Amino acid sequence: MGILTILGLVPLIGSLVVAVAGTPPTRAKQIAVVFAAATLAIAGYAITQFDTAASEPFQLVESYEWIPSLGLSYSVGVDGLALVLVFLATLLVPLVIIAGWNDVEDTAQLPTSEGQPVGEVRGYFALVLLLETMMIGVFISLDVFLFYFLFEAILIPVYFMIGRYGTGRRTYAAVKFLIYSLVGGLVMLAALAMLWFVSADALGAPSLYLPDLLDVDIDPTLQNLMFWGFFLAFAIKAPLWPVHTWLPDAAGSATPGTAVLLIGVLDKIGTYGMLRLCLPLFPEASQTFAPVIIAVSVIGIFYGALAAIGQTDMKRLFGYVSLSHFGFITLGIFVFTTQGQIGSGLYMLGHGLSTALLFMVAGYLIARRKSANIEDYGGVVKPAPVLAGMFLIAGLTALALPGLSTFVSEFLVLLGAFARYPWVAAGATIGIVFAALYVLLLYQRTMTGPETDQVKGMKDLNGRERWVLAPIIALVVFLGFYPAPVLNILSPAIDNTMQWTGTTDPPTELTPAAEGSPS
Amino acid sequence: MTIPSLAAPLSEGSEGAVEPITATVTAADAGGYFPLMWLLIALPVIGAVVLLIGGRRTNRWGHLLATVLPIGSFVVACLLLVQMMGAPVDERLVTLHLWDWTFAGMFEAPFALRLDQLSMVFVMLITGVGSLIHVYSIGYMAHDPDRRKFFAYLNLFVAAMLLLVLADNYLLLYVGWEGVGLASYLLIGFWQQRDTAAVAAKKAFVMNRVGDVGLSVAIMLMFITFGSVTFDQVFEAAPQAGDTALTLIGLTLLLAAVGKSAQFPLQAWLLDAMEGPTPVSALIHAATMVTAGVYLIVRSNAIFDLSTTAVTFVLAVGIVTMLAGAVIACAKDDIKKSLAGSTMSQIGYMFVAAGLGPAGYVFAIFHLLMHGMFKADLFLSAGSVIHGMKDEQDMRFYGALRKVMIVTMVAFFAGFLGISGIPPFDSFFSKDEIIKAAMGTNIFAGIAALAAAGITAFYMTRMLAMTFFGEKRWKEGTEPHESPAVMTVPMLLLSVGALFGGVFFLYVADIEVWLEPITGYQPTEPAIPEPWLGILTLVIVAVGILLAWRQYAMRTVPQQPPQQVSVLTVAARNSLYDDAFNEAVFMRPGQYLTRWLVWFDNRAVDGAVRGLASKIDGFGEGLRKIQNGFARSYALSMVGGAVLVGAVFVVARWF
């Protein structure tokens, strides 16, 4: 058994153990933390085993037959992009467990529209670990069917995490999320079936093993159909404008921990899928439809930002902020430049961390005041200065302040876009002004100003809460000033993607001044 | 220490064209203190980190640590200055590559520092004035419970500002650029419990971000044009680039500079920024941060020299702001807002100078340096007054303070002499040089600069008279007192700079020779012969002073601002309606747009999805009716289906 399989299995075992032995609640939490930390350690070891200079695109590959008559296999392996996302997932899960130590109990005190009580504590943590297995699985699968299988299976734990452990209109939100995702999955299944037949035709025997499929030349018309099949599923998952409306509801109803995993990691499967499957498998179709997708992305950037400014619920606001950020990520992917795609890769990591900060801090705040309504706050900085400070830092990561990792990625995305579509990128840059507005307006309304009666006596963050946020903040700052480790890991993966899609970076007007001559 | 004579380099440069230095020396090769230049930034960073993470534990000694560290930077800066002065002219540009920062494909922006004559000037200004203001703040903020945070933010600011001027590429400069913006945001909103402070802070950050869009786009333009964003490579390749590219880069850089330096049309945030504690106004919103725009333009002189359009825009922006700021300064009763208007106006002078091209760059920097000293001095003195007057900022409630705050008055008076252009003090040299250069290059700019000099003298005299002379107009219970030595000593030190900096830098340090390798220098002949121009300037200044003195020192100043005043005064009191304009054009439509969008998202986008869902629901409802429970009708449909399938097969066989 290879390291990646072990990585995927550990949280699954943990999930079972928590489900079986998870009473009283404290023990469930402790077991969950231990398993999540072990997974993180294994992921760390896997990263050390990864060689950035290797020539083959996928490393740590394991491949076993699954359903040989259908050509389906259990194949896992990682490239830089997958590795970065696996790291993100395994890092956030233990932090979410610690940060959400009392999420279930706290949520039970918040109003729901249904009479049904919140589920058991051990169930929640078992679901979190189950979700971790599936997330890791999606990122490491090299067989498209395995990818699809987990892509769909992941809906099950999330459905229960929102529907059973959420607040407000949680069932509505969970069902909406489920149906949206299922529609996407269904279209993807159709495309997958087509892909299966195409591979059977081209390779002699059917196979959905990704490295095999990369060599297949697909007829352009079929490519277009299959591209939309896959892309629609990913666009709903990511989500892109205009198929995003499940996101604010889900973000508003989920517990903070669920929201972190859902938006911070799970939604990356959408953008990851675009880079991993859409582009390499359907290169011509991807380029044909790039302008459409770029337009949708730019609309998303502004739409999300403006809608965020108008929200009255903090968690829904963050949902719209993410919509704006996903616009940046897809913009970077579909401009077909090294800068744009590396930027998108780094953006996925940075957005995961930023989302984690936003929802965790907001979670702490909401647990204290028992409301997610922005109007219910004001002047929090007086009673809880550390909380307010962390809130501001979280906000700054969302507005991509230089010196934080989100800036590097956002700039690279815009730069990559600029190299191909200057006017589009220049327009999208105006998005940074709106980013400042939605973050600072929120901060001003909730944290500054005279202390209101409602927040008087609010407790500041305790040690556990501070120490969960600290590593994320440290990582965001570290990667803001020294993103080289991640960039080095991402570069070969993106170079391969560029090569598979047959695209090259546009030349600059002049060669760098070292040569000093016009091109 | 060899400083070459003025004539030598000028005769070589044909028609004043800039010859960028291409020979850069790495810090390792240069040796000496140069490899330690990272300490300049690292020291204040340590302060900020320790104070912010240490929390309350550092309350007792935090401010002292935070004061010592910038002084440490200042010492390092002095050592570097000495070594740089000792080096030959072509070895004064030293770079220090610290680590690879952002790279992707062909794009590369290292984390590297670049110290040359221009950044040296700024480093001295930032660490010097910065250190003094840290010392002053110990006294000014003594009673504030959050003093530790204040010092942490100040250290953060110093670090970011140093990064801004030491960066060796535009992207790294951007980090410093927004870093100072963040520090400015935190410090303007330092008294967060005040709604006005929080709003002002947000406004400053957002308007700065508008400028940052310009900087972002400029950097991207540079990359697609030159394939690099490093200063050296951009400047060297600039002559080969097309006109359009250069003009666009110039204009976007100007947008960035306009935002950061509070120039027209992005000036509205600066007056509100006075909500911050006064030392902040002195350091950030007068001496250093707001002059970053001037730095950016002078730094990018290789680009502006090649684009007449861009440079003309710089000049136009400078002229408009120079006059508008001066007019606003004349009408404001709040002493800090009046000084803020003056800051806008003085930076406008610098933009005018920078807009004159090689004739003006050195004087833009010269005036910037002088302004850094006299304006910091003025703000600190104003802070001392405010401190003594129980946080009263309205000059209509001042008056006759010369009797109780003698040291403060001396310092303020020194600043007054420095800014007004009275010989032989700071502005007399720097402003005169700008007026001369303007007269020689663009007669309109020259006339505007002359007029602004008169208005400057007017509003400064007004401030001086309303504060220190005339009758007492204090509110009841106010007992003005002199500030402690920890505040007055920095004020007095800055006063010395405000008085004698001009002479020193122009005649002893030869600033135009010092900067010439970086900025180029091409003296011009003014349209009016020089002695006459000097006399004309003095006359205008004198008229300004006399008018103001007659109005505000000889007559009594009412506590309520008079209402029967000219349209211009009303406009100036309202900051020339910039807020009203922004509100009407951007804010209100923006609010409607977001409200509409939230509605649209709920109704139209989500509504479409929900509508589809209910359609499917209805369809299912319809289907349900077919399930009537009669076994025979099910059988009929089965038979029908079988017949249909059979028919399809038969038909398929036919074709």
Add this chain to the structure above:
Amino acid sequence: MDPSAYVILSAVLFSLGGLGVLLRRNAIVVFMSVELMLNAANLAFVSFARMHGNLDGQVIAFFVMIVAAAEVVVGLAIIMTIFRTRRSVSVDEPHLLRN
């Protein structure tokens, strides 16, 4: 003799059976019609077996007979129970499937 005649006969019987199922209300008659359809299928199987010259069709015909016998047992039992509870053997009465 042409075996296709038997196939045609089988089709006629099947259609008669089908009509019986659809048109008659008495459950017993419906049942008999079903038997008719089954036997029509048997006839077709046997005919095809004859036409293709192998025994597969005849084997399946036996299967069908057995299934038909089993079906009669279960079906009559159901009809009996319905008759006991509802005093009627009309197939339109018990549209209980719906409720």
